[in-house]
Amino acid sequence: MLRRYSDSVNTFRAFISRSGRYKGQDRDTVTKHVNLMQGLLALTTKLAPEYARDDSLRSLIQDKFGEQLREMDSRDSVQAENAFKSLFKENSPGFVNSTAPNYDGNVDSFLDLSRLQLNVLVRTCSLLVALFLTSKACACTQP
Numbered sequence: 001m002l003r004r005y006s007d008s009v010n011t012f013r014a015f016i017s018r019s020g021r022y023k024g025q026d027r028d029t030v031t032k033h034v035n036l037m038q039g040l041l042a043l044t045t046k047l048a049p050e051y052a053r054d055d056s057l058r059s060l061i062q063d064k065f066g067e068q069l070r071e072m073d074s075r076d077s078v079q080a081e082n083a084f085k086s087l088f089k090e091n092s093p094g095f096v097n098s099t100a101p102n103y104d105g106n107v108d109s110f111l112d113l114s115r116l117q118l119n120v121l122v123r124t125c126s127l128l129v130a131l132f133l134t135s136k137a138c139a140c141t142q143p
Contacts, residue, residue: 005047005051006048008044009041009045012038012040012044013054015034015037016037016041016057019031035091037091038061038064040092043087045061046069046084047124047128068086069083080125081126085121085122088118092114092117
């Protein structure tokens with residue numbers, strides 16, 4: 001994960017806003033990709049909320065992924081991590097491994113790479129949840 005949240009938000013926003021103009025035979029494919037990008041946009045804006053300035057996209061995400069976003073904000077770190085995991089698993093693309101597979105072993109390299117990316121996300125999200133809980137605790141104790 002490169003943590004280039006501003007670039008990803010801009011890319012998702014541009015694709016989602018232009019998808020309504022597409023007319024053709026592959027409309028179902030475009031709709032499927034738009035739904036996946038909306039999920040990734042929800043995840044990205046939760047990781048870096050300062051980049052989510054567009055109110056129309058924010059309301060679209062809130063309508064579609066409201067329950068998962070509320071779980072991400074919960075005080076229970078396990079529930080928040082599970083919400084991040086489920087949103088990532090449902091909407092992430094397949095990852096391409098740049099090395100040749102091990103044909104002699106039983107290891108599925110695709111699953112290993114996907115699991116690695118999920119672990120990186122979980123570490124990032126656990127830090128985010130810990131920071132969120134710490135800031136909430138500090139705000140409650142200040143007079």
